[in-house]
Amino acid sequence: MFFTICIPTYNRAHTIIRALDSLNEQEFKDFEVVIIDDGSTDDTTQVINDYKKTASFEIRYFKKENGGKHTALNVGIKKARGEFFCILDSDDWFKAGALKEMYEECKKIADNDEFSGIMGRSMINGKSLIGNKFPDDPFISSYVDFHFFSGLKYGPFGDCCECNKTNILKQYHFPEPEEAKFVPEAYLFDQVGVKYKLLCTNRVYKNVEYLEEGISNTVDYKTKNIIGFLHHYVSRLDNVFPYVSNLPYKLKVIAWWRYWTAVKMDFNKTGPRVKHIPILGYIVRIGTPILNTLFKFYYKDLARKGR
CATH class of the missing domain: 3.90.550.10 (Spore Coat Polysaccharide Biosynthesis Protein SpsA; Chain A)
Structure with missing residues (x-):
């Protein structure tokens, strides 16, 4: 077959x-x-x-x-x-x-x-x-x-x-x-x-x-399924990015920003966490509040829908 x-x-x-x-x-x-x-x-x-x-x-x-x-x-x-x-x-x-x-x-x-x-x-x-x-x-x-x-x-x-x-x-x-x-x-x-x-x-x-x-048309579907997205973000940082060369720096920052945002939303701390956090990861963690504000300002509709 x-x-x-x-x-x-x-x-x-x-x-x-x-x-x-x-x-x-x-x-x-x-x-x-x-x-x-x-x-x-x-x-x-x-x-x-x-x-x-x-x-x-x-x-x-x-x-x-x-x-x-x-x-x-x-x-x-x-x-x-x-x-x-x-x-x-x-x-x-x-x-x-x-x-x-x-x-x-x-x-x-x-x-x-x-x-x-x-x-x-x-x-x-x-x-x-x-x-x-x-x-x-x-x-x-x-x-x-x-x-x-x-x-x-x-x-x-x-x-x-x-x-x-x-x-x-x-x-x-x-x-x-x-x-x-x-x-x-x-x-x-x-x-x-x-x-x-x-x-x-x-x-x-x-x-x-x-x-x-x-x-994909459901409001807050990401917020309601943040643990599922956290699995995805952790996998990218642990299982994908380390094996990809010449990855644009901007994408690395976005990946870490999404990870830290999801971690904050994981109120019960039941989701997975990355195995190793590089210096960039810590820098993005500090700057996450600023990135969140920029996202809400430039992508109002996506932010409203919980994307």
Whole structure:
């Protein structure tokens, strides 16, 4: 089996049919669908059971207690049997012919141990490209490059659609703190990016819809899940930055500022802490109140939403 399409979902019975229909219509059929239901209270189970009766592909459905998307992805990665793993959110859908095009790209790096996978583009509701185009096609990048180098120079690239080798992803795991329902996906994928490259293309594979009830549109979602973000910030400082050369000084300052801000918000002191604090870390800690004021002044809307 070539692809595992993982669909993490929570109370999206009203949109998941569209995602499944986009898979049913694919010409390429060498894939399985693994749906991880993160404790839905709507009729998702019935919708999936009904759909399985006529689907042209294998659907494996697992329901778990609500813990957040990151916990659903942990289960999905563990259950995956395909050679490549692709995340399809339950409110998104593939464009016609996407899997065949993705297969062609994946085959180029399937036997190359330097690459974790491939990355293509997404559109908003099939109308406009999300983010700027990659400067070349194909474009050799990585999650680290994507977030800290080319993404700043040529981007922002925005939400993309990627497939990674399943055997690589199985080596990583999202933390599952009880105090948070959200851990940024970059927690895991930046660690992948330290070791592996991505083959990127400007081909569009996926359509995205940003629903009002989505977590990215929720006010104070960061504040409410600060422990999850703290895991992410600690991982960047402990597991990513030490292995990245020529990292812009400004990004190091921002990383430490975000860490110290999150530490202050961790009132019960239950979150993780960095293993080693360099001189820069202590300097930023002293200057954090000033940086907080500047952020609130220049980014009023983001500050209001708890970003």
